[in-house]
Amino acid sequence: MNCLEERILKDGVVKEGNILKVDSFLNHQMDVKLFDEMAKEYLKRFEGKEINKILTIEASGIGIASVVALRFGVPVVFAKKTQSVNLDGEMYTAEVESFTHKNINNVIVSKKFIGPEDKVLIIDDFLANGCALMGLIQIVSQAGATVAGIGIAIEKGFQPGGQIIRNLGYQLESLAIVESMDAKTGTVVFRQ
Amino acid sequence: MNCLEERILKDGVVKEGNILKVDSFLNHQMDVKLFDEMAKEYLKRFEGKEINKILTIEASGIGIASVVALRFGVPVVFAKKTQSVNLDGEMYTAEVESFTHKNINNVIVSKKFIGPEDKVLIIDDFLANGCALMGLIQIVSQAGATVAGIGIAIEKGFQPGGQIIRNLGYQLESLAIVESMDAKTGTVVFRQ
Numbered sequence: 001m002n003c004l005e006e007r008i009l010k011d012g013v014v015k016e017g018n019i020l021k022v023d024s025f026l027n028h029q030m031d032v033k034l035f036d037e038m039a040k041e042y043l044k045r046f047e048g049k050e051i052n053k054i055l056t057i058e059a060s061g062i063g064i065a066s067v068v069a070l071r072f073g074v075p076v077v078f079a080k081k082t083q084s085v086n087l088d089g090e091m092y093t094a095e096v097e098s099f100t101h102k103n104i105n106n107v108i109v110s111k112k113f114i115g116p117e118d119k120v121l122i123i124d125d126f127l128a129n130g131c132a133l134m135g136l137i138q139i140v141s142q143a144g145a146t147v148a149g150i151g152i153a154i155e156k157g158f159q160p161g162g163q164i165i166r167n168l169g170y171q172l173e174s175l176a177i178v179e180s181m182d183a184k185t186g187t188v189v190f191r192q
Numbered sequence: 193m194n195c196l197e198e199r200i201l202k203d204g205v206v207k208e209g210n211i212l213k214v215d216s217f218l219n220h221q222m223d224v225k226l227f228d229e230m231a232k233e234y235l236k237r238f239e240g241k242e243i244n245k246i247l248t249i250e251a252s253g254i255g256i257a258s259v260v261a262l263r264f265g266v267p268v269v270f271a272k273k274t275q276s277v278n279l280d281g282e283m284y285t286a287e288v289e290s291f292t293h294k295n296i297n298n299v300i301v302s303k304k305f306i307g308p309e310d311k312v313l314i315i316d317d318f319l320a321n322g323c324a325l326m327g328l329i330q331i332v333s334q335a336g337a338t339v340a341g342i343g344i345a346i347e348k349g350f351q352p353g354g355q356i357i358r359n360l361g362y363q364l365e366s367l368a369i370v371e372s373m374d375a376k377t378g379t380v381v382f383r384q
Contacts, residue, residue, distance in 0.1 A: 023302065024304065029302075032262045032268060033262070035258070059270065059272070062255050062258070063257075066224050066259055067258055067262060069222075070262070075217075077220065077222070078222070080220070080251070109220075110220055112216065113216070
């Protein structure tokens with residue numbers, strides 16, 4: 001069991017509707033020492049991969065991505081969510097449907113900051129249906145850059161995102177894959 | 193001249209309307225090695241202050257705050273911007289008027305993550321009119337916590353925010369205070 005799985009068992013809260021609240025250490029209050037331990041784990045898992053840039057999405061991916069970037073010694077670019085599309089051609093854009101908020105956002109990244117020479121590690125806090133992640137992959141692809149790998153903190157293994165992304169051939173490393181949760185007992189079971 | 197001032201002269205772009213674009217290293221693409229140098233500078237400037245938590249605001253404050261928090265060895269809490277107010281009493285809220293976007297946002301922080309025992313260092317990327325910062329100070333005050341200090345990356349010295357905050361008695365440390373800018377020549381003059 002790694003540091004993130006241990007922390008989820010200690011401080012995560014399971015709510016009805018398959019919601020796992022980790023806002024005390026991951027995505028509202030952020031334990032950056034934990035992030036640094038997670039960064040070391042990503043370093044191991046992506047050893048030997050050429051990576052020169054990290055891409056994440058606002059807002060809750062930024063903290064993890066920044067600490068991971070410090071360990072990898074590379075800059076971070078964060079994609080912005082917006083409801084209006086910038087049509088001046090200076091931005092890569094991808095549409096992302098949110099199942100949580102039942103709306104469609106555009107995810108944008110300035111063309112200045114990703115190009116064909118980039119080997120990109122995508123970092124995000126959660127993976128469930130994979131919608132946000134597919135948007136980020138689209139943007140890397142529009143830039144002609146390469147997805148060197150994908151590092152997720154918590155994957156909901158009972159939702160389809162992880163399998164879809166792995167079937168596409170990407171190296172997807174989720175530090176905690178939740179197989180099942182029970183709001184009544186508060187139990188969380190991780191994939192071995 | 194410190195590392196941030198040097199970087200602004202090298203890669204900052206002055207645009208009409210007193211806009212300083214620093215999106216290549218500060219708030220879209222983020223140079224986390226620069227952030228770590230900035231963090232060391234904050235450590236010096238707030239030496240001897242008791243600090244157990246960093247508070248910032250989404251989205252562009254999160255990267256800097258996370259790297260600074262790693263140096264200070266404390267967690268980060270980031271305030272969320274929202275247009276709807278959560279009325280269930282679980283959140284501290286403050287109204288923040290944005291001069292850039294001409295609208296009013298609510299800034300919210302869960303009551304779970306700041307309390308009377310906290311000595312808070314507030315970190316943000318920009319200070320101009322001080323609206324966002326006043327919102328964060330209000331939230332710390334609602335929590336009965338103490339503002340131990342305020343660390344800003346870039347202060348627009350020709351706008352009133354910095355003076356207002358200093359007049360209130362806070363230790364405000366801005367790593368680069370822009371005295372004047374000229375979009376025609378691209379010149380940036382820093383306060384000594």
